[in-house]
Amino acid sequence: SRPNLGQSQAGSEPNIPKPDSRLVTRPFTDHVLPNDPVPFLPSDGTDEAARGKVWQADLKAHGVTNFGEMSAGKRWGASLPGLEVFFDGEPMVMARWPNKGFVTIPAVFGTRPQNIRGTRGFMDGIIGYEGDRPSRWLEEKDVMLHGYWFWDWADQRLKIQTIDTEQKRITVESEPQHHFGFRKGMYYYAYNLLPELDRPGEWYLDREAGMLYFWPPGPLAGRQVLISVLPTLVSMKDVSHVVLNGMVFEGSRGTALRLGNVTRVRVECAVIRNTGDWGISLSGKDSTVVGCDLYNLASGGISMSGGDRKTLTPAGLTVDNCHLHRFGRWNPICKPGVRVGGVGNRVTHCLFNDAPHMAVMWGGNDHFFEFNEFHSVVRVANDAGIMYAGYNPAMRGHMIRHNYFHHVYGHHFKGCNGVYLDDMFCSATIYGNVFQEVPRAAFIGGGHDNIVENNIFVDCKPAVHVDARMLGWASRSVDTMRKRLEAVPYKQEPWRSRYPQLLTYLEGNYAEPRGNVVSRNICWGGTWNGIRAKARPGVELVDNLVGEDPKFVDAANGDFRLQSDSPAFALGFKPIPFDKIGLYEDPLRVTWPVKTEVRYPDRKPGVKKTVKAKPVFPVRYRTGRVTVDGDLGAEEWNGLSADQAMRIAQGLEGETVAPPSTAWLVHDGEALYVSVDNAVDPAKPLRMGDRWGRDDCVELAFKNPAGGPAAPILILRGFPSGQFVSSDEAGAKQDAVSKAAKGVHYSAKVVGKDRWTVEWRIPFVSLGIDPSKTPKIPFSLTVRKSAEPAWVLWTGTHxxxxxxxKAGFLDLK
Known part of the structure; x- marks a missing residue:
């Protein structure tokens, strides 16, 4: 039987003092409601579907008066749900619309435009809507919206201020406001709405009256209805030698277990579920969470940190043999199954699945991740990883070994990352792992001294990614990396002995990725490497088995052990101990066996599966001469007629942007001729430099169709100064980049303050294209306009x- 902690004083929680040793073995739950609610008959404004099926309970009569606030998150990803309802151990849903998924934003409005590297919106918090559903909410109080307002990796809960049913616009409260703004095509749902209580499992709380309305998903007789009241169930601080064994912790309004600065404390064979924040917060040393199940958590699973970074003293905190799933149900972004900080902590033999965002997030030094299994995570974002760390070159010494990552696809199947070493993260070893159907499985974002070795990649696209971002778009982070390194005593012991590479990190151009090793890996199916050209000098790429049958025992059934005659062994590949990966049977394992199924992402809301045809631009054959001097003559360009022009007027997402540009294209069988007339803001001078993204520029991108999907993308960029470059940004090898510029003629002319023009002659042979055999050429044209600033494209690539x-085609006539 479970004790009814609802009889304790509101807001209080069990506090365990500082014993020398203690074993605790009893369940902790929050307030259990008696099974004596009364029927609720719908009144005006409620959904007819609720008639005779919704029950009500007077919470004030049961001594519950603190319901928590229905307020917006102070920043993106930060909010607490307040009082919640659980039925037979499962969280119920606050009445919402739509019942599942999201509604897409058809338009945004305002006077404060937002433009983040060409992605546009408004900061005002005014969104359009279609249909008339919001008209049902006009009399409701505290109507909330949970949305992904600008990026799919940044959500926020906001409160509606007004609904304009004539213009069909919703305005959210101005404070707090979403940091990135609002844009068309993003998505949200509305909740805390009595009129939307229209299906089993939904509930609504009238906070003024203290009346709870609930449509149970099954008969109430013999079932438990629990509401969350206590902020924390167990709180410990500065204690040692305590064991919490065989217990169920559920129904907290905040983090269930707060274990602060503890020593040799163990949470074992326990269930932690249905929390309003994290499952466990753990700090201290030599403490363990083992054999537990953590699920239905509003935020993350376990947040643990300990150890001394100055002295590199390890904490010895461990999470072992735990099953973490369905976390991040209220705060989905950056609330992982396990978050690790400090020095010398371990996550081993755990299973992570069925979660919206990352499974593991870490920072600090010398952490160890081994024998874990991951699948069906990163379901709501694309710029995210199964495991994630970033933006600090001094957080070193991590081992990611013998884990199984599989069936992770990102939001709407649009990709994500596996082990994501973001923004110059350094010195992580990814060894002996198996990646199956994971995009960008091993991702090195410009860092140093990372090792990707002895891994198996199956159907990954690509298996390995390495870039040189500090040489390009992330160049402003160069000084930040220096400051973060200098914030630690890297020239002193024990740092200088533990990480000798740091002694020379700042020598030379440290923006260049250096010391990365990719060796003795197996790549079967998918694509091999996405190593960018500027990153290649800093990567040792040796002894990898790519595209040759590795001779798995039974790949069709997920058995990736190698047969004895596998060619990988000749390269020095070491067997991976598959039998040790994942959960293991043990007296301290709270449930056994554990079976899970792969969950695939939902398709994009409101988008049919049919694919929109890519635009095709006809390029006419011309016999007359074109003089490449930047001066657009009508006799050269088919009279400069509008009906033969390519209009350049879309943003990255396909939205209309201004001012537009206009292009004309012709060919003579040997070369492609391109002219572009660029309107610009006369109040702001052209930027005449040669840096893409900062200065005004015209970009042409091509792919040789005869080379197939893996053919390199070739990029030519021309500037108002008259200079042009052939760029390797898309990953083309240097010989192809150099060849693309061979024989190219380019000229630019500044016609006036409001206009500049360019002309190109590009030999087909430079692009490796035979127009007689492949007249249809994948192509993109972009104009960078610094005054707005804006990226203006022929067709948005997203x-x-x-x-x-993701652009269109030229069709040579």
Whole structure:
């Protein structure tokens, strides 16, 4: 039987003093409601579907008066749900619309435009809507919206201020406001709405009256209805030698267990579920969470930190043999199954699945992640990883070994990352892991001294990614990396002995990635490497088995052990101990066996599966001469007629942007001729430099169709100064980049303050294209306009401007 902690004083929680040794073995739950609610008959404004099926309970009569606030998150990803309702151990849903998924934002409005590297919106918090559903909410109080307002990795809960049913616009309260703004095509749902209580499992709380309305998903007889009241169930600080064994912790309004600065404390064979924040917060040393199940958590699973970074003293905190799933149900972004900080902590033999964002997030030094299994995570974002760390070159010494990562696809199947070493993260070893159907499985974002060795990649696209971002778009972070390194005593012991590479980190151009090793890996299916050209000098790429049958025992059934005659062994590949990966049977394992299924992401809301045809631009054959001097003559360019022009007027997402540009294209069988007329803001001078993204520029991108999907994307960029470059940004090898510029003629002319023009002659042979055999060429054209600033494209790529695979085609006539 479970004790009814609802009889304790509101806001209080069990506090365990500082014993020398203690074993605690009893369940902790929050307030259990008696099974004596009364029927609720719908009144005006409620959904007819609720008639005779919704029950009500007077919470004040049961001594519950603190319901928590229905307020906006102070920043993106930060909010607490307050009082919640649980039925037979499962969280119920606050009445919402739509019942599942999200509604897409058809338009945004305002007077404060937002432009983040060409992605546009407004800061005002005014969104349009279609249909008339919000008209049902006009009399409701504290109507909330949970939305992904600008990026899919930044959500926030905001409160509606007004609903304009004539203009069909919703305005959210001005404070707090979403940091990045609001844009068309993003998505949200509305909740805390009595009129939307229209299906089993939904509830609504009238906070003024203290009346709870609930449509149970099954008969109430013999079932438990629990509401969350206590902020924390167990709180310890400065204690040692305590064991919490065989217990169920559920129904907290905040983090269930707060274990602060503890020593040799163990939480074992326990269930932690249905929390309003994290499952466990753990700090101190030599303490363990083992054999537990953590699920239905509003935020993350376990947040643990301990150890001394100055002295590199390890904490010895461990999470072992735990199953973490369905976390991040209220705060989905950056609330992982396990968050690790400090020095010398371990996550081993755990299973992570069924979660919206990352499974593990870490920072600090010398952490160890081994024998874990991950699947069906990173379901709501694309710029995210199964495991994530970033933005500090001094957080070193991590081992990621013998884990199984599989069936992770990102939001709407649009990709994500596996082990994501973001923004110059350094010195992580990714060894002996198996990655199956994971995009960008091993991701090195410009860092140093990372090792990717002895891994198996199956159907990953690509298996390995390495870039040189501090040489490009992240160049402003160069000084930040220096400051973060200098914030630690890296020239002193024990740092200088533990990380000798740091002694020379700042020598030379440390913006260049250096010391990365990719060796003795197996890549079967998918694609091999996405190593960018500027990053290649800093990568030792040796002894990898790519595209050759590795001879798995039974790949069709997920058995990736190698047969004895596998060619990988000749390269020095070491067997991976598959039998040790994942959960293991043990007296301290709270449930056994544990079976899970892969969950695939939902398709994009409101978008049909049919694919929109890519635009095709006809390029006419011309016999007359074109003089490449930047001066657009009508006799050269088919009279400069509008009906033969390519209009350049879309943003990255396909939205209309201004001012537009206009292009004309012709060919003579040997070369492609391109002219572009660029309107610009006369009040702001052209930027005449040669840096893409900062200065005004015209970009042309091509792919040789005869080379197939793996053919390199070739990029030519021309500036108002008259200079042009052939760029390797899309990953083309240097010989192809140099060849693309060979024989190219380019000229630019500044016609006036409001206009500049360019002309190109590009030999087909330089692009490796035979127009007689492949007249249809994947192509993208982009104009960078610094005054707005804006990226202005022929057709929005929803990706990098040069991504011709998401742009259109030239059709040579």
């Amino acid at each position: 990706h990098a401007t040069w991504n011709v695979d």
